[in-house]
Amino acid sequence: MIDGLAFALLGSALAIGLAGIGSAMGVGIAGEAGAGVLTEDPNKFGQILLMQALPGTQGIYGLLAGFWVLIKLGLFGGTPVEINVAQGLQILFACLPVAIVGLVSGVYQGRTSAASIGMIARRPEETGRAIILPAMVETYAVLALLATILLLNSIQV
Amino acid sequence: MAISAMEKVGVIAHHSLRKGILDQLQDLGVLEITEDEKDLFDEFVSPSVELGELERRLGELSYCLDFIDKYRSEKLGIAQSLFPSPIHMEKEDFLSCSFDYIPLYKTFLDWEEELNNIRSNLNRLNSNLEFMKKIQSVEVPLENLRGTLYTRSFLLEFPPKKKEALEEKLKERNLAWLREEFPGKGGNVLWWVIIHKSEEEAMEEVLAELSLSPVSLPQPFEGTPQEIIEDLEHRIGELQEEQSKLIEKAALQEKFEKEFKIAYDYYLSLWERYQSETKLLKTKETCYISGWVKKEDLPLVEESISQVGKEWVLYHREPKEGESVPVSLENNSWVNNFSVLTHLYGLPNYTEIDPTPFVAGFFFFFFGMCLGDVIYGLVLALSGFIAAACLDISDSTKLFLRMLAWGGVGAILVGTFTGSWLGDLFDYFPPSLSFLTTLKNGLMVIDPLNNPLPMLIFSLGVGIVQILVGIMLAVMKEWKRGNYAVAIMDHLSWFIFLVSIVMYIVGIAVSPLLASVALPIIIGGVIFLVATQGRHQKNPIMKFLSGLLSLYDLVSYLGDTLSYSRLFALGLSSTIIAILARTLGSLFGGYPYIGWLIALIVALVFHLFNLLMSGLGAFVHSARLQYVEFFNKFYEDGGKSFKPFGYKTKYVKIS
Numbered sequence: 140m141i142d143g144l145a146f147a148l149l150g151s152a153l154a155i156g157l158a159g160i161g162s163a164m165g166v167g168i169a170g171e172a173g174a175g176v177l178t179e180d181p182n183k184f185g186q187i188l189l190m191q192a193l194p195g196t197q198g199i200y201g202l203l204a205g206f207w208v209l210i211k212l213g214l215f216g217g218t219p220v221e222i223n224v225a226q227g228l229q230i231l232f233a234c235l236p237v238a239i240v241g242l243v244s245g246v247y248q249g250r251t252s253a254a255s256i257g258m259i260a261r262r263p264e265e266t267g268r269a270i271i272l273p274a275m276v277e278t279y280a281v282l283a284l285l286a287t288i289l290l291l292n293s294i295q296v
Numbered sequence: 297m298a299i300s301a302m303e304k305v306g307v308i309a310h311h312s313l314r315k316g317i318l319d320q321l322q323d324l325g326v327l328e329i330t331e332d333e334k335d336l337f338d339e340f341v342s343p344s345v346e347l348g349e350l351e352r353r354l355g356e357l358s359y360c361l362d363f364i365d366k367y368r369s370e371k372l373g374i375a376q377s378l379f380p381s382p383i384h385m386e387k388e389d390f391l392s393c394s395f396d397y398i399p400l401y402k403t404f405l406d407w408e409e410e411l412n413n414i415r416s417n418l419n420r421l422n423s424n425l426e427f428m429k430k431i432q433s434v435e436v437p438l439e440n441l442r443g444t445l446y447t448r449s450f451l452l453e454f455p456p457k458k459k460e461a462l463e464e465k466l467k468e469r470n471l472a473w474l475r476e477e478f479p480g481k482g483g484n485v486l487w488w489v490i491i492h493k494s495e496e497e498a499m500e501e502v503l504a505e506l507s508l509s510p511v512s513l514p515q516p517f518e519g520t521p522q523e524i525i526e527d528l529e530h531r532i533g534e535l536q537e538e539q540s541k542l543i544e545k546a547a548l549q550e551k552f553e554k555e556f557k558i559a560y561d562y563y564l565s566l567w568e569r570y571q572s573e574t575k576l577l578k579t580k581e582t583c584y585i586s587g588w589v590k591k592e593d594l595p596l597v598e599e600s601i602s603q604v605g606k607e608w609v610l611y612h613r614e615p616k617e618g619e620s621v622p623v624s625l626e627n628n629s630w631v632n633n634f635s636v637l638t639h640l641y642g643l644p645n646y647t648e649i650d651p652t653p654f655v656a657g658f659f660f661f662f663f664g665m666c667l668g669d670v671i672y673g674l675v676l677a678l679s680g681f682i683a684a685a686c687l688d689i690s691d692s693t694k695l696f697l698r699m700l701a702w703g704g705v706g707a708i709l710v711g712t713f714t715g716s717w718l719g720d721l722f723d724y725f726p727p728s729l730s731f732l733t734t735l736k737n738g739l740m741v742i743d744p745l746n747n748p749l750p751m752l753i754f755s756l757g758v759g760i761v762q763i764l765v766g767i768m769l770a771v772m773k774e775w776k777r778g779n780y781a782v783a784i785m786d787h788l789s790w791f792i793f794l795v796s797i798v799m800y801i802v803g804i805a806v807s808p809l810l811a812s813v814a815l816p817i818i819i820g821g822v823i824f825l826v827a828t829q830g831r832h833q834k835n836p837i838m839k840f841l842s843g844l845l846s847l848y849d850l851v852s853y854l855g856d857t858l859s860y861s862r863l864f865a866l867g868l869s870s871t872i873i874a875i876l877a878r879t880l881g882s883l884f885g886g887y888p889y890i891g892w893l894i895a896l897i898v899a900l901v902f903h904l905f906n907l908l909m910s911g912l913g914a915f916v917h918s919a920r921l922q923y924v925e926f927f928n929k930f931y932e933d934g935g936k937s938f939k940p941f942g943y944k945t946k947y948v949k950i951s
Contacts, residue, residue, distance in 0.1 A: 271916070
């Protein structure tokens, strides 16, 4: 028999997993572009590393949401809470915003980062603006995280 | 306000004073020389030294610096290559630079060429060696491959399964041939084949049928492969030794790096000097220097020129309308820490408002909300202030570090307010430290972990404040320019409208009286906006429609406000990751003996990671809120920065 816990854990796993995949892909895309620039000019390592790190936040947001679920369920150093199927499903759905948006926005932020890395390679004085462009994409991951937090907070267990 | 007032200066002087005046001005470093007003005269001063010559020297010096960098024995760390320490020098020492770099430059060129030769020789020898190792087992001297008067000999390499077919075919044709077999590499066999000269063609046909071809040597060799290999290895060893000796010698040249850098900057400032000279205009007897200077520095310019001689006149005037005036920002030292943000976005026009004081306050607070933890803030603030005070780095890097440090101070404030001290670590202190827990809880105003809504509303409230400040700045700007209608109808009306909407929403939640006061203002605002926003249209119906349409801007204000919810989300995120660090660490805490150590290390690594990522996020998102949500209300960039004529240096800091 499936109890609510399984659904809740699925939600937590999706949040951590999908958002993590999005970040991994994004950081990967940015890293490929960065490695190309570094072969030409190794002195830009600091700036490039910064740009590569930018799409890494989705994974953190996912981890955060998943962790929040675990705290809520009392699985982390508390007394485990009994939840029914309906509550489990509620938690699962609450996790979806950060999971889905994290996956997709991570990839797109990675692409924007890669483009910005190209911009830094040609015009190093524009680093400041180059950082802002990928941050525009991240807005939606932050909003999704916000939605997940508020949704989770509204579920009574 | 905080954009320095500029004056346009023109100096007409006798030619004999030109050099002296330029020397004085470069020394002073307050005047940006421009080459406008060309219509006054039509001849330019040609520089006394070829600029091309200086550019060649700069090129040679940067070649030398690259050479040193390439062969230096210890590579620079990231910190050093990111924040190089400047070379401090007295002005007199700098200007009397007499480093004769040419002999070293020539040596470097020679070495580089020698190294390149060695490298290409090594490549060739290594590929020969590789070839020889393939046929190492052949015991016949390779010069015999050429053949004799009546014979031809060649070497074949093929897989053993072709052996029978080959033997059969050769038998079929009844050729006179001789062979010796040696084991080859990769399971192949090697045949040394000798045939009579007259049967060469028949042999080639046989080989073609079996799609085999004789092994061809990359170059003629003498001796057996084994002998050749020994010889090659010996020569490679010699070359490698020579190479490492040269590289060692090259690495020693690091000691001249400082001299090269000083010489580079010396020629760079000379170049700047003569480059400026090309911007001067001249007549037969006089030359004309024009440029921009900060109003307060004007007496300095006059005083320094008067030291040179008497044959000059200076006039100055205020900038004309539409003239592109260079911009220099002037703020008090606290605000100045944040000026890097304005520079990153782009400087304001000369006639604009300098946003830095507002950006400084908001960024300080926003960064604090995003990082949102007392201990993280403390670490960031301490390391930032200490690094800025103690490290020998450029001034702009110091400003940046101090900006981050002040962000850390913001985080201390906000963290106290939300009760985040390394997440919830302080709740787990042993009873002996319980006073700290009491202190933490006593100072906490909002607990976003258990009740996130108040903090979210607070974030949006902060956002509304910034948006309203932005609109107010637009009102002030238009008012100052005399566009009273635009100021009142386009900006002030929105300001009042938005304030009344906020009042109404707050009123619904708190006091019905406030709501009932706000409602008529909202209705008035709507009517006013519909009535005025269509004033550019001629047709009365279009006037009404475009007025109505302008209310749609409310959506964009709403979007802007919601965007500030990130302050809450990011702040909560760093707190929760901090809790995660504590929880993960405590999982190991129960292990015997070294459990506490593992717990400490795990927690520390996680906290460090969180500090770095949350710090990055706090910087990026706080800056974004300034640029996207705040600046679009009033700000126009496009100013060019004020670059006074002085000693332009890359490595040296002149004192």
